[in-house]
Amino acid sequence: MFFRRVSVWLLAATLPFSVSFAQTAKRPLNHNDYDGWRTIAGQHLSADGKFLAYGVFPQEGDGEVVIRNLVSGKDTHLPAGARPQPAGATTEEGPAPEARTTTIAFSSDSKYVVFSTFPAKADTEKAKKEKKTADQMPKDGMTIIELATGKVTNIERVRRFSLPEKAAGYLAYQREAAVQAVVDRGVVDENAIGIQGHSWGGYQIAYMVTKTHRFRAVEAGAPVADMISAYDGIRWGTGITRQVQYDHGQSRIGGSIWQYPTRFIENSPIFWADRVETPVMILQNDGDTAVP
Numbered sequence: 160m161f162f163r164r165v166s167v168w169l170l171a172a173t174l175p176f177s178v179s180f181a182q183t184a185k186r187p188l189n190h191n192d193y194d195g196w197r198t199i200a201g202q203h204l205s206a207d208g209k210f211l212a213y214g215v216f217p218q219e220g221d222g223e224v225v226i227r228n229l230v231s232g233k234d235t236h237l238p239a240g241a242r243p244q245p246a247g248a249t250t251e252e253g254p255a256p257e258a259r260t261t262t263i264a265f266s267s268d269s270k271y272v273v274f275s276t277f278p279a280k281a282d283t284e285k286a287k288k289e290k291k292t293a294d295q296m297p298k299d300g301m302t303i304i305e306l307a308t309g310k311v312t313n314i315e316r317v318r319r320f321s322l323p324e325k326a327a328g329y330l331a332y333q334r335e336a337a338v339q340a341v342v343d344r345g346v347v348d349e350n351a352i353g354i355q356g357h358s359w360g361g362y363q364i365a366y367m368v369t370k371t372h373r374f375r376a377v378e379a380g381a382p383v384a385d386m387i388s389a390y391d392g393i394r395w396g397t398g399i400t401r402q403v404q405y406d407h408g409q410s411r412i413g414g415s416i417w418q419y420p421t422r423f424i425e426n427s428p429i430f431w432a433d434r435v436e437t438p439v440m441i442l443q444n445d446g447d448t449a450v451p
Contacts, residue, residue, distance in 0.1 A: 200260040207269040214261040216242050224274050240277030268327035276300040298335050316340055351375050359409055368439060369431035380442040385429040390416050396448030
């Protein structure tokens, strides 16, 4: 009789627990749940400890950068665009590639914060429907915020940027091709673009036409086409040897022709002249005391 009572009590105690467990059981996650998840990335604290900035991105769609004033508790939300999807998986073993994320940096004096932006998802999808070329697709950008006033400056077509760790007031950034930018704005005829440069600019023109056929015609004034033959030259006007210019000066090769012969070849347009298809006019004169 004792054992029977215990068995009945255990059964009675088990039934409410089973009903309660069934009522609180959670459903499995699905793709809709995943799409709603958001990732915090690129978080940075200003040097004076008064501001915190971080990016917030969903699995798909546009994200934002949040700048929090840690003194007042106020948040500022600014659009950051949609992160590009990560590159496809490789055959090598290892973790799956991660999507790119925004780069955030404060100026050393804590007066500005700068972050990179991506094209908005809607703009990218619109460009794809219109079958835009790769050069015509929306590009990354950069946003600069003055923290004291909240002033926002947006700069388009920025590949990357850098702020010095100690010197305030400077910002270096690399932009996308300026030529395509003016073409996209309808400022120039894409099939009738010319370009001109002189001295070091002439060198850049001579080098450029070995790498692109974008221009209808070019003019290179007093260009250095062969850094090897010019290496032992002397500037007539000053009597100074040209070697320093190539090693560590304007050419920035980084060393002598004996240390880095390949660099001298790679940066001399004459060695790639067989690739030139663009009409080129070269201007030179006997009175030039700097360029041989």
